[in-house]
Amino acid sequence: MATATRLRIPAGEAATFSALVRLREDDFRRLLDVLQSTETVARLDALEDRATEALPEVPEAEAIIGMLFSMDRLRETRRETPEATASKLAQASGVALSDDERSRARARLAQALGSPGLRLASKATDLLYANERNIESFRIVTEMRPLFEEDPSVIPSSAVIVHRLEVDFFGQTGASETRHFGLDDNDLDRLHETVLRARAKAQTMEKLATQSGLTLLNPSRGSSES
Numbered sequence: 001m002a003t004a005t006r007l008r009i010p011a012g013e014a015a016t017f018s019a020l021v022r023l024r025e026d027d028f029r030r031l032l033d034v035l036q037s038t039e040t041v042a043r044l045d046a047l048e049d050r051a052t053e054a055l056p057e058v059p060e061a062e063a064i065i066g067m068l069f070s071m072d073r074l075r076e077t078r079r080e081t082p083e084a085t086a087s088k089l090a091q092a093s094g095v096a097l098s099d100d101e102r103s104r105a106r107a108r109l110a111q112a113l114g115s116p117g118l119r120l121a122s123k124a125t126d127l128l129y130a131n132e133r134n135i136e137s138f139r140i141v142t143e144m145r146p147l148f149e150e151d152p153s154v155i156p157s158s159a160v161i162v163h164r165l166e167v168d169f170f171g172q173t174g175a176s177e178t179r180h181f182g183l184d185d186n187d188l189d190r191l192h193e194t195v196l197r198a199r200a201k202a203q204t205m206e207k208l209a210t211q212s213g214l215t216l217l218n219p220s221r222g223s224s225e226s
Contacts, residue, residue: 007093013063016064016067023058027058038116086105087110133177140165143161147159162183164183165183167180
């Protein structure tokens with residue numbers, strides 16, 4: 001009969017795993033308070049910011065949130081209860097812990113992975129980025145291109161202004177990729193109008209959500225507070 005493969009904590013997360021296990025009890029309680037709250041924007045970085053604010057003396061706070069997000073994704077993929085995933089992670093290889101520390105790891109991970117705030121934000125983040133490509137960053141480079149005469153030693157008497165949109169994104173493989181798009185002034189105007197229209201549609205959808213009793217975890221920046 002085949003035995004289940006033992007999980008292994010990645011080398012890059014071993015120190016973070018140990019930090020979670022060795023947190024002081026009052027610090028862990030503050031971390032748990034952050035994870036229990038469902039009143040947070042549905043973004044990993046927002047949850048990381050809240051943990052950092054709640055645990056100013058714990059330098060690993062941000063990394064712990066990122067690790068817990070990964071663990072919740074693992075739990076979701078394996079369709080396990082928080083307790084089942086916590087039990088397996090507590091016995092994982094790749095990190096040196098005593099028996100008492102592994103017992104503490106199991107209890108803390110079960111509480112953390114069962115926290116409504118973490119699970120809600122994790123699911124919301126998964127939906128937010130469930131796209132073929134997700135933008136990492138972008139910028140518009142504006143250049144002036146002179147029109148040279150047939151004799152390139154002659155100083156040009158005219159030029160054109162062009163814009164280049166550079167988009168960095170994560171592709172299907174997860175690796176960062178870059179695409180370049182040429183724009184003129186008319187394209188910039190259309191892009192601006194398209195963004196304004198998208199913001200207006202988002203605000204209309206927010207009104208519909210409010211009327212339906214839905215809580216938006218990622219409200220538009222342009223929304224007015226009630």
